[in-house]
Amino acid sequence: MTTVALILAGGIGSRLYPASRGDRPKQFLPIGGEESLLARTAERAGFADELVVATCPEFVDEVPEHTPEAEVIVEPDRKDTGPALTYATHRIRERYGAESGEEDTDEQLVVVAMPSDHHVADTTAFQETMERGARVAGETGRLVTFGVTPDRPETGYGYIEPGPERQTATGEQFSELARFHEKPDSETANEYVEAGYRWNSGIFAWTPESFLSAAADSPLGALVDRLAAGELEAGFDIVDPVSVDYAVLERVDDAAVVPAEFTWDDLGSWDALERLLPQDANGNVAIGEHLTIDAADNVVASDDKHVSLVGVSGLAVVAYDDRVLVVPKGEAQRVREAVSMLKADDEF
Numbered sequence: 001m002t003t004v005a006l007i008l009a010g011g012i013g014s015r016l017y018p019a020s021r022g023d024r025p026k027q028f029l030p031i032g033g034e035e036s037l038l039a040r041t042a043e044r045a046g047f048a049d050e051l052v053v054a055t056c057p058e059f060v061d062e063v064p065e066h067t068p069e070a071e072v073i074v075e076p077d078r079k080d081t082g083p084a085l086t087y088a089t090h091r092i093r094e095r096y097g098a099e100s101g102e103e104d105t106d107e108q109l110v111v112v113a114m115p116s117d118h119h120v121a122d123t124t125a126f127q128e129t130m131e132r133g134a135r136v137a138g139e140t141g142r143l144v145t146f147g148v149t150p151d152r153p154e155t156g157y158g159y160i161e162p163g164p165e166r167q168t169a170t171g172e173q174f175s176e177l178a179r180f181h182e183k184p185d186s187e188t189a190n191e192y193v194e195a196g197y198r199w200n201s202g203i204f205a206w207t208p209e210s211f212l213s214a215a216a217d218s219p220l221g222a223l224v225d226r227l228a229a230g231e232l233e234a235g236f237d238i239v240d241p242v243s244v245d246y247a248v249l250e251r252v253d254d255a256a257v258v259p260a261e262f263t264w265d266d267l268g269s270w271d272a273l274e275r276l277l278p279q280d281a282n283g284n285v286a287i288g289e290h291l292t293i294d295a296a297d298n299v300v301a302s303d304d305k306h307v308s309l310v311g312v313s314g315l316a317v318v319a320y321d322d323r324v325l326v327v328p329k330g331e332a333q334r335v336r337e338a339v340s341m342l343k344a345d346d347e348f
Contacts (some may be wrong), residue, residue, distance in 0.1 A: 001108040003134045004092050005048035007041050007070070008085070009063060009116040010056040010078055014339040014348075015269040015332065018323035019301065022348050027116040028062060031267060031287070032276045038066040038116045047127040047134075048112060050096060054088040071095070076236045081202075082247040083239050085113055086212070086220050090227045093208035110134045111211070114203045119276055121263035130205070132172055133258040137205040139168040142256040143214060143249060144205040145177060147198025148264045153189035156333060157266065158182055158200040158245075162257045177255035180245055200245070201260060211248070218247045269332040270316040270325075273299050284309075288319075299329060 013026030020026040027038040035043075038053070045051050051070040053063050060074050073088050089111055097109050112130050120126045129146065137144045147160040163176035180200065184192060216224045219242055226235030249255055265272055274297075277285040284292050288302035295309040302319040309317060316332055318325040327335060342348040 001110060001134070001138050002050070002096060003048045003131075004050045004052055004096055004109065004111050005045035005130075006085075006088055006092065006111050006113040007038065007045065007051070007053045007067070007116050008081065008088075008113065009038050009053050010059065010075055010084060011117075013117060013268070015335045016267070017335055017339050017342075017348075018318060018320045018325055019303075021321070023058070025059060026267070028059075028066060032119060032273065036066050037118075037267065038063070041114065041116045041118065042067040042070060044120060044123050044126055045112075045114075046123075047130045052088065052092060053116075054084055076233055079236060079239060079241040081244040082215075082218075082220050082242040083223055083236060085204075085244050086215050086223050087227060087232070087236075088113070089206075089208050089211050089215075090224075093212070097208060108138050108207070110138045110205060110207055112203070112205045115266075117267050118201070118203075119265040119267055119272075125262035126260075129258065129260050129262060130203075133203075133205040135170070136168055136172050136174045136256055136258055137207060137210070139170060139172065140174075140256065141207060141210045142174075142254050143210060143252055144174070144256045144258055145249065146201045146203040146205075146260045147257045148201050148260045148262075150193045150197075150199050151263075153186065153193045154199065155184055155186055155189050156268065156271075159184065159189075159192045159197040160200050160257055161195075161197050162259075166256070173259075175257040175259075177249070177257045180250050198257065198259065199264070201264060202266070203260075204244070204249075205258075214248050214252050218251055220247050269335065270299050270301065270318060270327070271329040271332040273301065274329070297329070 009027045013020040016026045028036050053070045054073045055063050063072050073091050075084050133144045159181040161179040163178035165175050167173050223235040223239040274285050282296040284298045286300040289306040290300045291308040293310045296313040299316040300307050305319045316327050316329050
């Protein structure tokens, strides 16, 4: 079996504004570490035989600075994970599949697709889980999701409801995927955790044949047809932005869930930093120079600016370039509302 790690790096990460901007997406930033998020993701992909990064035209020149060993696939336009993964999987099958014409290419090819903006504490456990998921995908032909075991009732993540437990012919354990659940309110999140649901990590594994066959019977079908005809630009022109979960995974009846027991976090918004960085005596976490007086439970982040907080609590205060963001931590997801307005005024 040949495993290809596919990293999605074409987004911007608007909820991490103003650090993340149109010309400086979050995957290129060293948030919560010394290396960029993309470079750290690539390091975790050591379980794979090949490494591929999918990105957009605006970022293609910078990707090799963070992942010099990766092959780069360029999608024509940002249209969410559905079109991006369809095109990348198509290209990977052409490049690494048996039909590529390489005599030593294994007939069994599995793609493990992952975002470029996650935090994983235990690389060894992560890699072992990815290997297990790849084997399940290869042996069963199922589309595989990786469900993280929750350590809290989180309202910022979607959830996966596992179904009956199964195993492959070689004894690999997995569950049927019963249902996806959207981001819940606090009460529902508690119910999900108590019921044994798992966080939807946004990491997947599949054989190209299985995925493209499922995509052909989905809202991505026209794109699959155009890609088969060698009409990439036309395919992206006619497809609407859509997530791969909604377009494909939710529509198949035999998807699988492989449990992920490693510590995981989606670095999607500023409040995530309080789970990753050391706290001071008052629960504040910070990146960059700062001063706090009678301030508690805040998140502070800046580039070369000194930030002072006095008598405030529960805020995210972020200063990058010529921009400053102040938002209650509990409403950090709403940063995208500000970004939408800035984009409309061509100020992003």
